Amino acid sequence: MPLTDTVKADLHRYLQEARDALVWKLEGLSEYDVRRPLTPTGTNLLGLVKHAAGVELGYLGDTFGRPSGEPLPWLAEGAELNADMWAAPDETRDDIVALYRRAWAHADATVEALPLDATGTVPWWPEDRARLTLHHAVVRVIADTSRHAGHADILRERLDGATGERPGATSLPAADPTWWAAYRDRLERAAREAAGEDTPDGPGTRATP
Template sequence: MTTDETYTAAEKETLHASLDRHRDAVLWKLQGLDDERLRRPMTPSGTNLLGLVKHLASVEYGWFVSTFGGEVEPLWFDPYTDEDLTVGPGETTRQITDFYGRARAAADAVITGHPLDALGRPDWRDHPVSLRWVLVHMIEETARHAGHMDIVRELIDGATGDHPRGTEPA
């Protein structure tokens, strides 16, 4: 959430606040919709709101937690084959949103516990990355998918924006 202090915060706090603002927009896109509409494929490729949340949880665990040596919870899907973008019939909305919450909390622990210049090594890359780079990358990733979610949500019920009307961010 953006606060008055965010506008003059240090670099790490500013980056983290930006990521949180986009994360919150992602969750807002789910509010007020039933399970059927959260799962409804709205593009030829099958993009749906809940699948995008599952994907974002997966990449938070990968980029922040795994990259910096943290413990990632056992996944019930293969994120390397785009299974993180789909929602199976046995997966519940609660399961996916709780997964996103745990991924955010684990990522936040990494962000809080490491300096921006800390280096980590993703399992799928052959070079190290800084926490600063990961924060910027995840702001981009989350904002990109929040934009997808904005379009999908508009197609479902006409709701647009990054927050409910009448609740302007600070």
């Protein structure tokens, strides 16, 4: 396989793994749980998927003169601030996931059609630094998607304890709930001791800066 094709295959593999992980985090949850804000800044699972779809269509579509034709009113000029980070009641889970899958296909077609050193212009970046290569754009999308897949992993664990990149792959040691409870308690004690706070085992000793 030519080097360029090998690099593209590697990039696609890691991007697709992050995409799949992000979508999987929605499975088995109620409408309320996929939508509700779980941090003070409103981070929520379905909003992360909606955001990721726009990122792919922008960086791996519009940037290289390949608009998808998908209507994205939440990204239009004058749209409400942060409108791409949550789902309105009339935006269904199925529609958002379907949009994300169409974004994958459009982005993958761009990567397949163009060389990695092809250059594009990011419409929403300052003009003096708006040019970038396809390679740069794909790496940027991988980084963004992986970051949000990590957010989703933490949110889902908080909701029902589910973890991992995909079913059967938790990336965690195989242990029962009793072990995890004891492990968490041990970390709590260590944190309190390092901070000089009292623990159930006795007074803490403040660490020297």
